Amino acid sequence: MNSCIFCDILTGKVKSTPVYQDDQVYAFTDVNPKAPVHVLIIPRQHVSSVMDVQAKDLPLFTALYSAAQKIAKDKGVDQNGFRLVINNGPDAGMAVHHLHLHLLAGRKLGWPPG
Ligand code: 5GP
Ligand code: ZN
Secondary structure (H helix, E strand, O other): OOOOHHHHHHHHHOOOOOEEOOOOOEEEEOOOOOEEEEEEEEOOOOOOHHHHOOOHHHHHHHHHHHHHHHHHHOOOOOOOEEEEEOOOOOHHOOOOOOEEEEEEOOOOOOOOOO
């Protein structure tokens, strides 16, 4: 595997601001936030993209979405609303090739996204 910035965040080589963690998932604030609440939720296991997720990895998705629920409640945005985004591929602007959910909230989010 080539170097991966999110794997470096997981090892602590690159500093991050933790928001939530458990044995499968780590969540931290986005360094370049696009909303008042912008959290990245990643698996501890390196999975390159949503296209690499296999049926056997489905418990990982349960863990990621369960973390999202907890974070939304902790941040107090579960009632007003939030958006979960997975960018995949160049047209979606995917920049980091380690599966991640963006949790965006804290302002009215436009639809459709740009
Ligand atoms: P993507 O476009 O791949 O879906 O999103 C990658 C996200 O990772 C971007 O929102 C970007 O701001 C964030 N990001 C990239 N490098 C770092 C970093 O070193 N630390 C943190 N906290 N976020 C990062
Ligand atoms: Zn990685």
